[in-house]
Amino acid sequence: xxxxxxxxxxxxxxxxxxxxxxxxxxxxxxxxxxxxxxxxxxxxxxxxxxxxxxxxxxxxxxxxxxxxxxxxxxxxxxxxxxxxxxxxxxxxxxxxxxxxxxxxxxxxxxxxxxxxxxxxxxxxxxxxxxxxxxxxxxxxxxxxxxxxxxxxxxxxxxxxxxxxxxxxxxxxxxxxxxxxxxxxxxxxxxxxxxx
Amino acid sequence: xxxxxxxxxxxxxxxxxxxxxxxxxxxxxxxxxxxxxxxxxxxxxxxxxxxxxxxxxxxxxxxxxxxxxxxxxxxxxxxxxxxxxxxxxxxxxxxxxxxxxxxxxxxxxxxxxxxxxxxxxxxxxxxxxxxxxxxxxxxxxxxxxxxxxxxxxxxxxxxxxxxxxxxxxxxxxxxxxxxxxxxxxxxxxxxxxxxxxxxxxxxxxxxxxxxxxxxxxxxxxxxxxxxxxxxxxxxxxxxxxxxxxxxxxxxxxxxxxxxxxxxxxxxxxxxxxxxxxxxxxxxxxxxxxxxxxxxxxxxxxxxxxxxxxxxxxxxxxxxxxxxxxx
Numbered sequence: 218x219x220x221x222x223x224x225x226x227x228x229x230x231x232x233x234x235x236x237x238x239x240x241x242x243x244x245x246x247x248x249x250x251x252x253x254x255x256x257x258x259x260x261x262x263x264x265x266x267x268x269x270x271x272x273x274x275x276x277x278x279x280x281x282x283x284x285x286x287x288x289x290x291x292x293x294x295x296x297x298x299x300x301x302x303x304x305x306x307x308x309x310x311x312x313x314x315x316x317x318x319x320x321x322x323x324x325x326x327x328x329x330x331x332x333x334x335x336x337x338x339x340x341x342x343x344x345x346x347x348x349x350x351x352x353x354x355x356x357x358x359x360x361x362x363x364x365x366x367x368x369x370x371x372x373x374x375x376x377x378x379x380x381x382x383x384x385x386x387x388x389x390x391x392x393x394x395x396x397x398x399x400x401x402x403x404x405x406x407x408x409x410x411x412x
Numbered sequence: 413x414x415x416x417x418x419x420x421x422x423x424x425x426x427x428x429x430x431x432x433x434x435x436x437x438x439x440x441x442x443x444x445x446x447x448x449x450x451x452x453x454x455x456x457x458x459x460x461x462x463x464x465x466x467x468x469x470x471x472x473x474x475x476x477x478x479x480x481x482x483x484x485x486x487x488x489x490x491x492x493x494x495x496x497x498x499x500x501x502x503x504x505x506x507x508x509x510x511x512x513x514x515x516x517x518x519x520x521x522x523x524x525x526x527x528x529x530x531x532x533x534x535x536x537x538x539x540x541x542x543x544x545x546x547x548x549x550x551x552x553x554x555x556x557x558x559x560x561x562x563x564x565x566x567x568x569x570x571x572x573x574x575x576x577x578x579x580x581x582x583x584x585x586x587x588x589x590x591x592x593x594x595x596x597x598x599x600x601x602x603x604x605x606x607x608x609x610x611x612x613x614x615x616x617x618x619x620x621x622x623x624x625x626x627x628x629x630x631x632x633x634x635x636x637x638x639x640x641x642x643x644x645x646x647x648x649x650x651x652x653x654x655x656x657x658x659x660x661x662x663x664x665x666x667x668x669x670x671x672x673x674x675x676x677x678x679x680x681x682x683x684x685x686x687x688x689x690x691x692x693x694x695x696x697x698x699x700x701x702x703x704x705x706x707x708x709x710x711x712x713x714x715x716x717x718x719x720x721x722x723x724x725x726x727x728x729x730x731x732x733x734x735x736x737x738x
Binding site: 239242243246247251272273275276277279280281282283284287349367368373374375377388389392393394396397399400401402403404 | 423424425427428429432433435436437440441442456457459460461463464465467468469470471472473475476477
């Protein structure tokens with residue numbers, strides 16, 4: 218990658234050491250971390266007994282990474298991501314007093330990191346398109362209609378409300394749901410079919 | 413100091429929902445004001461979990477948009493088409509669309525239209541696809557190409573082809589060969605599909621190769637000029653060649669076979685790709701002889717005469733075969 222973490226907008230804050238600008242972190246996060254999401258999800262699922270916690274765990278891993286990046290953008294995002302995930306799982310287990318810590322201290326986060334693809338991976342467009350299509354197909358019809366009107370016809374929220382003859386808050390709710398479903402399709406479900 | 417642990421108290425789903433709400437207000441409604449932006453910025457600053465949820469959705473939306481399935485184009489038509497395609501098999505869909513209106517029918521034809529190109533033994537064709545991509549097909553090659561409004565997909569069934577891709581970020585060009593996929597990033601490359609072996613050589617630009625999708629963990633690599641990938645059903649190796657040698661591999665485009673310390677056995681295999689009259693090299697020691705030469709691909713006679721003289725061999729014509737031996 219041409220961009221290096223050190224030159225994307227560091228700002229000196231007195232007394233706190235160097236602090237990285239939020240835009241720079243966002244760009245780094247989207248470019249380097251998010252493409253690994255399907256692997257992270259898989260790792261969390263494999264090592265945590267309650268699948269319904271996975272979204273929360275993922276969010277927490279991301280938050281920790283974000284906070285770390287505020288101080289300094291990690292050099293090796295892949296490794297950093299999986300080590301953070303492992304440490305989080307260990308902490309959670311300790312908090313819950315369920316499993317002896319040794320049982321999971323061995324969690325093979327590093328191996329996992331090695332298997333995940335590098336940051337400059339390019340998704341095969343056709344598979345991605347299929348995933349997007351199936352995500353669209355799975356949306357409730359009215360929700361899909363709102364998303365399609367917004368993106369294909371480029372209608373504003375008000376225009377969508379008129380066209381669909383529903384309230385603006387209903388349009389908001391549809392768009393909100395659509396955005397989340399599309400994002401999950403793009404990141405989380407990338408390799409979800411096999412699990 | 414904000415703590416990540418605090419965020420644990422608010423379930424991720426709620427944060428995500430709030431982030432999605434802010435994003436849809438920001439992106440789809442016209443009255444997004446500066447004070448709204450300030451409020452958003454403040455919310456993002458409140459907690460790392462807010463930031464990651466918001467930027468994740470931004471990235472997801474942008475990535476979905478880049479796929480152009482959501483790009484503004486022929487309004488409605490694509491939508492109808494997609495709907496139909498998702499319900500019916502492709503052939504039925506085409507018929508159904510023709511039945512709707514004339515305009516839609518034309519669109520459907522341009523939407524997914526597969527063309528098949530092939531060359532016979534000794535053949536050499538230059539074709540230009542609908543998107544401007546130029547492909548040179550070497551001897552005994554079959555290529556299927558679908559250039560659609562939102563994707564470009566080519567399969568090399570067998571043989572060898574040199575691609576000069578017309579770059580289009582919105583429509584990645586994907587070449588499928590024996591379960592492997594090569595995605596162009598603005599590129600010239602050569603692909604040869606042989607017996608259970610695939611060779612990709614990148615001449616210019618960048619490309620990505622992904623191994624057999626059926627494997628649990630597909631291998632992949634980004635190629636830069638000079639990279640040569642040799643992939644079999646269960647392995648993939650990348651090595652580098654000087655550009656000069658790469659160009660040698662492309663000598664067939666001028667009807668030339670170029671050998672650089674090639675064994676006689678390998679050279680015979682090369683000639684056999686281009687000619688109906690097949691060379692057979694007999695004897696382990698003879699097969700291991702090496703040569704460096706440049707020869708017209710379709711002049712087997714010249715090759716036979718040179719190696720006969722060079723290595724003091726016998727050549728005997730038996731039907732469609734020429735047998736070389738000591």
